[in-house]
Amino acid sequence: xxxxxxxxxxxxxxxxxxxxxxxxxxxxxxxxxxxxxxxxxxxxxxxxxxxxxxxxxxxxxxxxxxxxxxxxxxxxxxxxxxxxxxxxxxxxxxxxxxxxxxxxxxxxxxxxxxxxxxx
Amino acid sequence: xxxxxxxxxxxxxxxxxxxxxxxxxxxxxxxxxxxxxxxxxxxxxxxxxxxxxxxxxxxxxxxxxxxxxxxxxxxxxxxxxxxxxxxxxxxxxxxxxxxxxxxxxxxxxxxxxxxxxxxxxxxxxxxxxxxxxxxxxxxxxxxxxxxxxxxxxxxxxxxxxxxxxxxxxxxxxxxxxxxxxxxxxxxxxxxxxxxxxxxxxx
Numbered sequence: 001x002x003x004x005x006x007x008x009x010x011x012x013x014x015x016x017x018x019x020x021x022x023x024x025x026x027x028x029x030x031x032x033x034x035x036x037x038x039x040x041x042x043x044x045x046x047x048x049x050x051x052x053x054x055x056x057x058x059x060x061x062x063x064x065x066x067x068x069x070x071x072x073x074x075x076x077x078x079x080x081x082x083x084x085x086x087x088x089x090x091x092x093x094x095x096x097x098x099x100x101x102x103x104x105x106x107x108x109x110x111x112x113x114x115x116x117x118x119x
Numbered sequence: 120x121x122x123x124x125x126x127x128x129x130x131x132x133x134x135x136x137x138x139x140x141x142x143x144x145x146x147x148x149x150x151x152x153x154x155x156x157x158x159x160x161x162x163x164x165x166x167x168x169x170x171x172x173x174x175x176x177x178x179x180x181x182x183x184x185x186x187x188x189x190x191x192x193x194x195x196x197x198x199x200x201x202x203x204x205x206x207x208x209x210x211x212x213x214x215x216x217x218x219x220x221x222x223x224x225x226x227x228x229x230x231x232x233x234x235x236x237x238x239x240x241x242x243x244x245x246x247x248x249x250x251x252x253x254x255x256x257x258x259x260x261x262x263x264x265x266x267x268x269x270x271x272x273x274x275x276x277x278x279x280x281x282x283x284x285x286x287x288x289x290x291x292x293x294x295x296x297x298x299x300x301x302x303x304x305x306x307x308x309x310x311x312x313x314x315x316x317x318x319x320x321x
Binding site: 074109114 | 140167168169170172173
């Protein structure tokens, strides 16, 4: 009987633990996404234009890495932009270059975050 | 006799332990069971403001299960009643794909890659770019026409849809570019199986 009782207890414990793991995973995913968004903090250091194009210096002063997902110039996608860093680490600078030199509003998207620069 | 009494006592004790175990396990399991959404759709919305002019909001919706966007309503103006447009007095329906002082936004739908040509006396935006012509892939390509009194939309083999949608319309990810004016606005997105209400502002 003791063996039967221990088997039932063990089985139920496994089911309960699995349940805890599932709930914990959902909570972790949600909180990690929130933390990721909250930790992406970018600021504009400088923006310059010359004959070779426009340059924007960004600084990541947050605590999570970020990645430039899209760049828009005056509401339209800028197809010819390049970045000096595919991933912007916390505490590091990144330069975004556009071949277009015309003035306008540049919007740089980092996932759900954005930064607007007037060139 | 003593052996039989001991066996009965052990049986009763075991039964008591089992019943206590079942009761406690039921209480714990019922409290800690994983959240389940069942057949309901769960939406995760992300909005990003894109400076213009015109100022745009990129609305990205992730849905828990593949679904289809059926209708879009912005500030109680429904795309089911006509092409959506943003003017000085806010959102409205436009009977034509363009209008003076309006930013109209809709999409073209193609079942095969095609050439999209937009002719107007205003500004034209297609698939994210300020352009008046280009190749479009299979699916939905969003179009905006800014401040044009006359226009024509040509996409061989395609149709115009009043839903301002990019990509595919049976998916878990949806992207909508919406022109936006000052103040807070509300978009009501009707999907098969649920709806999503999103507040956005410039």
